[in-house]
Amino acid sequence: MSGAPVVPVNVQVPSDPTAPVVADLAVHALRVAYALRRDLEGLPQEWKQPGIYVLLTDDGSGNVYVGQAVDLRGRLFQHRSRPKLDWRRGVLVKRDASHGFNSAEIGYLEGRVASELGALPGLTVIEGLKSQDMTLPPHHMLALDALVPSVLASLRLAGLDLLKDAPTTEASEAATGAKRTNTAVPGTVADLVAAGLLRAGAELHFKRAGKEATAMVTTSGDIVVDGVTYSSPSTAAQKALDLKAANGWVSWRVGPTGPTLADLRVQLPEQEAD
Known part of the structure; x- marks a missing residue:
């Protein structure tokens, strides 16, 4: 399974x-x-x-x-x-x-x-x-x-095929030129919510090339962009601004000027070690 x-x-x-x-x-x-x-x-x-x-x-x-x-x-x-x-x-x-x-x-x-x-x-x-x-x-x-x-x-x-486009892979994240230092840390958005590092209902912001998108975090740790749910932050970022590829972990911020999802994810091992 x-x-x-x-x-x-x-x-x-x-x-x-x-x-x-x-x-x-x-x-x-x-x-x-x-x-x-x-x-x-x-x-x-x-x-x-x-x-x-x-x-x-x-x-x-x-x-x-x-x-x-x-x-x-x-x-x-x-x-x-x-x-x-x-x-x-x-x-x-x-x-x-x-x-x-x-x-x-x-x-x-x-x-x-x-x-x-x-x-x-x-x-x-x-x-x-x-x-x-x-x-x-x-x-x-x-x-x-x-x-x-x-x-x-x-x-x-009822027989509907609910498969969205294939999620963004780590390889396509690297193609954006973003540093992979924080993205190599294991963990999901759901882990951030469960650990109390990210609040369900939090508004995320993503800016690039003069464009801006917002998203919302659900109770299950998914990201909702324009009414559509994504489990991958990178796919959510890609769809939000219609990009070929995006590294959502380093792109999405909590609020306009808050930490990135990657900043929060590096805190997961520290909490588990306490």
């Missing part, structure tokens, strides 16, 4: 072929329904709740639609009668808890999921709102960011 994080899922497959398959992601209290366009009548009334949805085609176009609704069931019926693309399957995501999502939360999640899917090669997001609802406080957005891997995992169950 690769050691990559696993999202536990309980999948319920009804014997009735017109009823939706349902997946429960208990770790984040999410419920996901996989419904065929022809069988929406079999979608239970419990889906008349707020959430987000993704409509998938089977025509090889790679077109997907990402949306939000206060009534998921009703919105999919609207998409069936007045389709904006020739979709065949719908993936609906709602909160499986006594208090469901509110309108600001689904607005933020819609934008995050649309951005994540829009960054995948071979996929085109149709009518998806990529600009997240930013009216929520930062700690609330950070909590919602933690749900995104589970939402993407549910889409993988």
